[in-house]
Amino acid sequence: MLEGGGVKGTALVGALAAFEDAGYGFQRIAGTSSGALVGALAAAGIPAATLHQLLLDTDYTRFLDATFWKRLPIPLVDDALSELIDHALYRGDALGDFIAEQLRARDVHTFADLKLADSGMDPHVAPERRYRLVVVASDITRQRMVRIPWYMQREYGIAPDTVPVADAVRMSTAIPFFYLPFKLHSHLSGQDSLMVDGGLNAAFPVDIFDRTDEYLGSDAVFGFAGAVPVGPQEPARLVDLLFELLV
Numbered sequence: 001m002l003e004g005g006g007v008k009g010t011a012l013v014g015a016l017a018a019f020e021d022a023g024y025g026f027q028r029i030a031g032t033s034s035g036a037l038v039g040a041l042a043a044a045g046i047p048a049a050t051l052h053q054l055l056l057d058t059d060y061t062r063f064l065d066a067t068f069w070k071r072l073p074i075p076l077v078d079d080a081l082s083e084l085i086d087h088a089l090y091r092g093d094a095l096g097d098f099i100a101e102q103l104r105a106r107d108v109h110t111f112a113d114l115k116l117a118d119s120g121m122d123p124h125v126a127p128e129r130r131y132r133l134v135v136v137a138s139d140i141t142r143q144r145m146v147r148i149p150w151y152m153q154r155e156y157g158i159a160p161d162t163v164p165v166a167d168a169v170r171m172s173t174a175i176p177f178f179y180l181p182f183k184l185h186s187h188l189s190g191q192d193s194l195m196v197d198g199g200l201n202a203a204f205p206v207d208i209f210d211r212t213d214e215y216l217g218s219d220a221v222f223g224f225a226g227a228v229p230v231g232p233q234e235p236a237r238l239v240d241l242l243f244e245l246l247v
Contacts, residue, residue, distance in 0.1 A: 002035030003204040003223070012038045013055060017048035019222070028116065030134040030147075030208045032198035036172035040099060040165055043114055043133040044106040054102070065094040067180065092170060092179030100166035111149045111168075112161035128153055128160045136198035136205055137171040140181065141191075145201035147208070148172075157187030171195035 002012050012035060019026075031039030041051055067090065108114065114132040128150055135148040139155075148168040149160035171182040174196040181194035206223040 002029065002031035002039045013048055013051045016042060017052060020048045028132055028134070028209060030136065030205070031172070032136040032203050032205070033172055033175075036135040036137075036169050036198065037099060040133055040135070040169045041102055044103050044108040044165075046102070046106060058098075063090070063092075063095045063098070065091045067091055089177070090179050092174055092182075095173060095179070096166055096170035099169045100164070103165055108165055110161060111163050111165060114165065115161070131160070133165065133168075134208055135165075135168040135172050136202050136208075137168070137174075137182075137195045138198055138200040139184075139193045140196055140200070141193040145198070145205075146171075146195070155186070155188075156184060156193070172198040176200070 016026075016038070026042065029039040029043045031037070038051065041054075042048070046054075103109065111131050111133070116130050116132050131149060134150060137146045137148055138144075139146050142155075146155065148171065149163045152158040152160050152163055167182065171184065173179065174181050176196050181196045183192045184195050185192050204223065206221070209221050
């Protein structure tokens, strides 16, 4: 399980690399927000060392694809209009395209490419949960947590195999007020749901792979999370830093 948390995604790659160096492999990976991004690339078969180099080589300013109002050449006013009208500063499409590009290079497009056939898996696990990757997102329209692709058929009438992996990551990384929400159309209700950062509901759902059969404890589940000690003056400093990053 890979925790969300923005730039902590770089630390997740380091943790995966350490485990790979120790000889561990991962049958299934779950992630929220930046954890979903790293998890999707790892589930596609990209080695941690390659992921590390990819992060070093990436120009992150390419992901700041401004909305129409933020592109206006009017200082401060553009940010205010963008937040007021679009409820976000950036579209988020550039990040989604980046993920899709990396996955295509590994011939991964939809969750059908991440199907898992594991004879040792809990026999009570439903077919819609037999995938190498689970992405956690938040449906703010219906006010609930969504595990992709697990809940796609039940909640939206969408076959799990047909869900693009890059779209799932785009949903989970849609930081509120920073990136535009992802619109997911329900085949059941005919309505759209606004999907955003999974961290709103479950930044670290470490129970996601709990077994329900008699072989409890036979699978090792590792949770990767990052934490920074916070002193008395740290909250104000972190708020100031966040403000600087957003503007």
